[in-house]
Amino acid sequence: MELIEYGVIDGLPHYFASATDEYGKRELHSVYAEDSQQAYEFFEVNGYVDIVLHSNDASAVIDGLSPDTGSMIDRMLPLDLMQNHYQTIRKLSLALLKRLYWKLRWILAVVIGFLLLFQWNRGVLGNTRGITVIAILLLLPALVAYLAARFSVYRRYKQLLDAAFWGRWQEVLDQIPRLEGMFPEYDLDARAAVALSALGRLDEGLELMQPYADSSRVPRWIYWSRLADLYFYANDEEQIQNCVRLAAEDAPELPIVKLGHAHILIQFTTEYDRAKQLLEQTEKQHLDQQCKLSLQRFKGNLELKLGNYQGAKEYFLVCQQGIQELLASQPAALHMMQPGMQLDFDVNQAYFAIALAELGDRAQAEEMYQQALPRLQALGYQRIMDRYAKAIRS
Structure with missing residues (x-):
């Protein structure tokens, strides 16, 4: 899937979205806009349908501040990393190698053609030296692809995120x-x-x-x-x-700000009506994939606080399934989301276990909680661990 970019505007938030045009072709798009609502409306006004935002307002602001490295390799690499999800250096290398061969196809064809013509004119077509030179030309992109994947700054940034999300x-x-x-x-x-x-x-x-x-x-x-x-x-x-x-x-009015505000009201206050109002307002806006799932989790958190454990369980289940589907689908523009989504999955899993414990399903609750516990301990999420201990005792 090729990336289609609309007008780079320095410092303006940078959003990624998948959308289908009037001819039924679905592409990954990149647009600079004031906020996520404006980004969504840009595609709507231009006749696109099935619009899926991949960026929230926070990630778009950060991406809009990114410096231009000026490196062709790094400009090509992000999309390949998105599609290959950082799984292995081999997969990254193959993705980049495919892109390199495509970008250099005419240069390689001309150079190799010139070498063959030169050899033919001299009557030495097919000699060892000529074949070696051609082989080197064909293998050089593979070496470049491997080195770019092995030492990519994006891979290093992924390592930074992994470290941060594991404390x-x-x-x-x-x-x-x-x-x-x-x-x-x-x-x-x-x-x-x-x-x-x-x-x-x-x-x-x-x-x-x-x-x-x-x-x-x-x-x-x-x-x-x-x-x-x-x-x-x-x-x-x-x-x-x-x-x-x-x-x-x-x-x-920003969805991610409303979600954060509601989350803090639920966690640290008893202003549940205000939190519910913020969640309802956010649900009516155009949300990216991650915010949609956070909305479900925060609804579950609110139901936990209100003692509606069955309702909480249902919201946590929707969130859990949504994160699993999102990670499995590996959509473009998920390149920097994976560590955060895995963190969200573990936190949601812990709250899911609390709801199950409150409903009396202790065996399943304990199984789910133990899966999430290493993350909770690593990040010092004591409030969640204490809440589970209370639920499992009751």
Whole structure:
């Protein structure tokens, strides 16, 4: 699937979407827009149907800040990585090799044709030296493809995300210097700040985030949302709520902001009516794949708080199945989503186990909970572990 890109606008959020045109052809598209709703409407107005957003407003903002490396290999690599899901270096190499051969097909044809013509004119067609040169020309793209896959910056970034989503905080700090200049400075600094906070160095993390407090390129809402992550790992519930409130004041209509606000209200307050209202408003908007699934989980979280365990179970089941289908389908533009989706799956699994325990299905609850437990322990999700312990005892 080729990537179709519409007008690069520096600093504007960058969205990916799959859509079908009037001729029935389905393609991966890339568009710069003010927000996810505008991005969706762009395709709608231009006659596309079956529109599926792959980017939420947060990921689109970060992608819009990405520096241009100017490397042909790196410009070709992301789409191949999306389609191959980082599974193995071999698969990445083959995907890139296919692209390289296609890009270089005319150059290779001309060069090889010239060599054959030269040999024919000299009466040495098919000699060993000529065959060796042609073989080298044909094999060189394979070497380039392997090296690009083996040392790709995107693969390194995937390793950074894996470390972050498994709570290997020192590894996060060690990985970041290798990616400087290749990914948005804000994204790398924010991830470093979260790692510092999780390691008990909150003040250092806040200091690292300070330059972005009044940045013209980083939206205020995303600054406050990331700051809430720092306070989460510092176990400061008051500051978490304050940051989320400020993010909501800055961008009250963005789906991802509404979801985050509702989630915090459910987790840390008793403002369940307000949380329900936010979830209902969000459901009426155009959502990307990940936000759609988060909406189901947060609905389940709300039902848990209200004591409706059967309703909670049903929402968690929808979320679980949705994540499994999304990961199995390997849609384009999932290149940076996989680690986060796996994290979401484990967290949803834990809440699913809580609902099952409350309903008396302890055997299945324990089986599901044990699958999610390594992630909960790695990230220090004590609140979820305590809630399960309470449910399984009752």
